[in-house]
Amino acid sequence: MLQFEQAYLSTIYRVYSPFCEVDIRIKQHNQALVNLCKDNGINTWAVITGFNPHSQEADESFNLEANQTLGRELTQLGFKHLSADGVPADDSWQPEASFFVFNISLPQAASLGRKFRQNAIVVGDESGFSELVWLR
Numbered sequence: 001m002l003q004f005e006q007a008y009l010s011t012i013y014r015v016y017s018p019f020c021e022v023d024i025r026i027k028q029h030n031q032a033l034v035n036l037c038k039d040n041g042i043n044t045w046a047v048i049t050g051f052n053p054h055s056q057e058a059d060e061s062f063n064l065e066a067n068q069t070l071g072r073e074l075t076q077l078g079f080k081h082l083s084a085d086g087v088p089a090d091d092s093w094q095p096e097a098s099f100f101v102f103n104i105s106l107p108q109a110a111s112l113g114r115k116f117r118q119n120a121i122v123v124g125d126e127s128g129f130s131e132l133v134w135l136r
Contacts (some may be wrong), residue, residue: 003021003032003069004055004119005132007071007088007089007090008026008094008120008132009026009132010089010090010120011026011086011087011088011089012024012082012086012087012089013025013027013047013084013085013087013098013100013122014084014085014086014087014095014132015033015036015082015083015084016082016083016084016085017036017046017082018092020032022036024047024122024124024130025130026122026131026132027129027130027131028125028129028130029128030128030129030130031128033092033124033128033130034090034126034127034128035123037126037128038126040080041103042102042103043103043125043126044103044104044105044106044112044123044124045100045101045103045104045123045124045125046100046101046104046106046109046121046122046123046124046128047074047084047086047098047099047100047101047104047121047122047123048067048070048098048099048101048109048112048116048118048121049067049069049070049086049097049099049111049116050063050066050067050069050100051063051066051067051086051096051097051098052115053066053116053117053118054117054118054119055119055132057093063096064096064097064103066071066116067097067098067099068117069079070099070112070118071099073112074099074101074112077108079101079102079103079104080101080102080103081099081101081102082099082100082102083097083098083099083100083102084097084098084099084100085097085098086098106123106133109121109123109133110133110135113133113135114135117133118135119134119135119136120132120133120134120135121133121135121136
């Protein structure tokens with residue numbers, strides 16, 4: 001996974017709230033994220049995608065269907081969520097549509113990430129810090 005580590009760490013995880021965009025960077029404090037959590041009663045959160053399983057570039061229709069399936073599953077499980085994008089620093093990759101999931105535990109987020117064959121997820125809490133969690 002080391003070949004992907006720098007790419008994941010340099011990606012901006014952009015959350016689209018109704019009032020603003022919040023750009024999350026791994027291990028960097030973010031006051032806008034603190035405010036988003038406080039305003040929405042969020043104690044823990046995760047950013048999860050269905051795009052590009054195991055960081056193998058998939059075609060657009062596959063990625064869209066996988067992410068829509070993830071969104072439906074989040075809704076069925078009762079998780080509130082916002083749209084998000086993983087915006088890579090490397091221009092050779094396109095942004096990956098994702099979800100910012102409210103009040104999900106690390107085991108639940110990791111399980112969903114593995115189900116959608118992701119190498120890693122981004123997690124955090126109301127402190128405004130985030131971390132990358134490897135799933136493989």
